[in-house]
Amino acid sequence: MKKLYIKRSFVFILIIMILFTNFYRSKALAGSTAPWPKCPSIKAKNAVVMDLATGTVLVSKNATKKWYPASTTKVMTAMLAIEKAKSLDEMVEFTKEAINVSEPGSSSIGMTPGEKLPLRECLYGLMLASANEVANAIAIHTAGSIEDFADMMNEKAEALGCVNTHFTNPSGLYEKDHYTCPEDLAKIAREAIKLDDFREIAGTRTHVIPETNLMKEKRPVSNTNQLFNPVKLPQHGYEYCYAGKTGYTNEARFNLVSFSKKGAMDVVCVIMNAESADVQYTNTKKLVDYAFKRFRMLQTDKIPLKLNESGGKTYISILENDPSAEFTVSGTAALVVPKKCDINGVVTEIKENNLTAIKVGKNYIGSVEYKYGGECIGSADIVYTSSKAYSFEKSEMISESLPEENKEKRLNYFAVGMIVVSVLVILGLVWYLLIYRRPSNMARRRYRRKKRRINSRNRLKW
Template sequence: MKKIGIFLCLIFLWSNINASAITYPKITSQGAVLMDINNGKILFQKNGHGRYAPASTTKVMTALLALEKCKLDDNVIVGKNPPLEDGSKIFLTKGEVLTVDQLLYALLLHSANDAALALAEHISGSKEEFAHLMNERANQLGCKDTNFLNPNGLYESKHYTSAYDLAQIASNAMKSSKFREIVSTLSFDIAPTNNHPEIRHLHNENKLLYSQKYKYPNADGIKTGYTIKAKHTYIGSATRNGKTLVVVLLSGVKGYYKDA
């Protein structure tokens, strides 16, 4: 199968060819960064510090904070707000009890907006307080073009980030073996809960992991995103011989996987 987009360059980079000698492909996404997370070096960028709506790639920061602040077997009691979230969800109900681990799989595989808010309220008590925590953590990571207002990426005009900042966030999340395990998992089942008698079957939406058309053999993550106003967003990763590269694409059009 023909390989596509920025990840074409991985073959050359992993062969220790000078990155400056590589001709990178033209891409349709408005913002893009390719980063070597082993040393933080930026190998390619297009409007790397431009501010764009991140859509569900926001959830990488939510997951990072959940992994830093919680134990995987902690129980989360769903409040009244998560069931009201729009968009992609696993249809949580008020009073339902799930573990942090289960909610992380829902967050990163199914891109569940209700799971994101359940985790946020469990950690900080409210969406607003969690957003403050997200921005505080982003600042610690050196993010200068980021402002989070919610844990799931549902569109708000002042909720934005840059390809460079998302690469920094994703690189730090990938330091967690649990995070890497989740984002490379193709499917996961959430067992019945106190309020939900059936198994919830989750499937990874990252086509670079499984799609016959787009699959890249070294791909191992990370997160897709889409809203009408944010357009298509994506964070991808690939690892070979101990070297991991992360690509971030923001404000992309249909077929944006060809940029990856």
């Protein structure tokens, strides 16, 4: 009997430990995890799909591995030319240097020294026909020399947060020190597509460059990205692709930047080091379809700010002056998350601005960063709109508010303690009734049944 009691007690304690372990594990998982979708199998060596709205990397393969970008470099060249130009009607003159720097047999629209073209027409030749002499002419026109333009490219890349990028020329022709990686190239493409002129030019299928001062014939050009301009390879047409840039050299192999949109989702896919044109197109479609299938957009207003838990000096001071204050978010209207994402798994990290006064109208009191499964999925500014201007002394407000906060924490600890004690009492009663008392109760019942049988036999004998 004693051995049976010990065994049952041991089994009961083991079951309780397992239940508590699973309970806390499920609570932790509910707070942060539903796994981030993994990259499907592809043949290209390096790739990334990035959400354009938030900059979130959705799927990737060797996303930060350095590689030669070939003519996808021209995405950066076009963006800088547009940003630095006073007008796209500026005339660009083609010098001997611009033409001679290009390798014989490389992509070209046949410009000759002394020809002049408006910058806008040069950009069509750059992005659609991938003309290398046009890239050189744009660089010299914008920065004065190819070397100075390369410095501008590297400064811009650094400003965009690129960490594995270094440019030495505007065309992408092979040089050992001219490299980037899929994630950095996606950051560059994300910034470029924000420019209306870039979006229009990169999304043009065909264009006719007009005659110049030296050439009386027009030059028709066609976008080489077969996903949205499937002229040479119709089997690779992709209905969701609306812009892009190809790139190829013997050293870099096939590289591709493609912009695709479906519903509320707008993404850029970068493929690097693919063994063939077929691979770069099929891999792009596979990755983008996967992203559209496995991710969705989540509105930021669905996620509570929880300023009452993490709010600091500014938040407390504003509420003291305006108890009915409302706080909203601006910037990113939506976040991209896995489709199976539990909204409770989105974690917010709030950073407050160091304010001492409030003005009439919008006040940016801080920012919020959204994370899911350890991945940053977006950020936004926290806005407080006030109908009056006022200043506040933060030290006073904090000193007054601390006792209340501590009191609230003590109340929380007390509530948790009461719950724990209640659970322990219930478990103790269950243990006492089902385990400790069970052996003696069973023995008592067996004794009673045996006694009844004996009495029954005695009555029959009598």
